[in-house]
Structures are given as C-alpha cells and as structure tokens.
Amino acid sequence: MLPTSIPLDYYLILSALLFVTGVIGVVTRRNAIVIFMSLELMLNAVNLSLVAFSSFLGDIAGQMFVFFIMAVAAAEAAVGLAIVLSLFRNKQTVYVDEVNIMKW
C-alpha cells in the first residue's frame, strides 16, 4: 500500500493541508492568542515545503530560508504577544470581535 520512498508531492500536499488548517483557525477563532498559534501553524507548513524542496533538489537555500523564517517568527511572537498584552490591559479582552474601535 505504501510506496517504498515518499515522493515530493506527498510532502507538498501535507504542507497544503497544514497551511489550510492554520487559515481555518485564523478565520474561525475569536481568541487573539489562538489566532496567533494558527499563524505559527501556517508558517510551519511553509517551512515544511521549503525543507522538502531543499532535500529533494539537493539545494541548501531552502533550509537557509527556514532558518530566517524561524528568526522572523521569533520576532513576530515577541511583538505580537506584547500587542495582545497591551490590548488586554486597555480593553480587558483578548477576543478580536470585541475589539472593533477601528472598524468603520
């Protein structure tokens, strides 16, 4: 049933599935921290396809990109969570649908 070696396509389809799981998390959840974790899911899905391409093509560039994406994700985590913290301090909520002050 299982092939003896996994083709690149399987990794790409898996990556697409994980990415879409993250997208659905972002559009359906109300909690800003969970939305944030769904963003991490999407970043990791892209990382998976980059590493898969890197290993199948024998090119190191993909893994270097993953390294930089991880650094950017760490920066994003620090700033994003600081924003959630100051949001909670000002509005006493982390639910994004209750934060509509900038909504026209």
Next chain:
Amino acid sequence: MCTPLIGLRAEPLATPIQFVYLAAFISLPLHGSLAVSLQSLLFAVFAIGAIASAIATITRKNPVASAMTLVAHFFMLTGLYLTLEAQFVAAVQVLVYAGAIMVLVVFVIMLLNVGRESQASGGRPLRTTLGTLLAVLLVGMITITLAARPTGLNQLAANATTIGTTEAIGQSLFTTYLFPFEAVSLLLLAALIGAVILAKRHVQEG
C-alpha cells in the same frame, strides 16, 4: 533515499534518522517485509500526527490545550524534517518553536488568565464560512494540480544528508548568507525593543 538500516550506507557517521529507522526496525516484529518501507511508515505516522495535532490546536476551546497540542505538532514536524535528512532544522525546530516561542505563548495565556472561549454572540459570520470554503478550495486546487502534473521527484537528492548538517548550514550562513544573517540580528533587536515598549506599563509622570 530509502535507508532502512544503519550501516548500509557508505558514510562513516550515522544521521539521526538512521537511529530512528534502527529503533523502528528493532521494534517491528514483521521487519523482514516492512524494512524497505520504513521511511514511508514513519512519514505516515508523523504526517497523520501533524494533521491531527493541527486540527486539535484550532478546535480546542481551552487555549492551554491548544498550546499543548501545538507543541505536539512541532514535534511531529521535527520527525518529518528528520525523514528529509534535515537534522539542523529539526534541532532548531525543537529549540526555537517548542522551546522559546511556546513558552512565551503559554506565559501570556497564564498571565492574562484566559478562560475557555465562548461562542460569539452574533452567531457565525459570513466571512467565517466563506474563508473556510476558500481555504478548502485552495488545498483542493493544490492536490489536483499535483495529481495532474506530478513533480517527478521520488527520491531525496544524493547530497541530502550532507546539506542538512550544522557544518554545511553554518558554512553557508557565514559566507553566502552573511548579510541576511546580520539583518536578522538587527530585526531581533528591533523586536526586542518593540516588545518591551509595547508591554511596558505606562507610568504617569508628575
């Protein structure tokens, strides 16, 4: 490249995934017939685990449960990276994501004392349904495209084991990618300052 057993390959050093293969090989009573497809078996286990933990992350109402399943998801991805012979990325995945970033997230959840998420008062808005449908459409399109025109790459590249090592990554990082590396260090400094300023309690002067 399918390497069911340590020692079958000419390289003197064993890669981490070969130890995983060895462990799986020893633990399998039917190893004789399954040895060739161990890579496939591990891929299936890690892939199903990754999808299951991702779905659990976006469906749990308790944010702490979401965070814990996300940690499980990161470990599943680590396994997938090891099946791709990317050892450095796998190690950094555990250190940076499962270690640093998730500690930060759990810390904020605890600090804000966020409870279980209740259903929105106005019911499910249109954008939620539409967004989910478009997301499912995206994965359908990617799958159909790949089924119609496969990439044709069925084996890992011959040098896959050598480019995934810390040595190769470090060499590339400090030669070809030196400028982006320095730029990233500036970015991290900016994020550090930004996070401190944003999260700082404002003290009224006078």
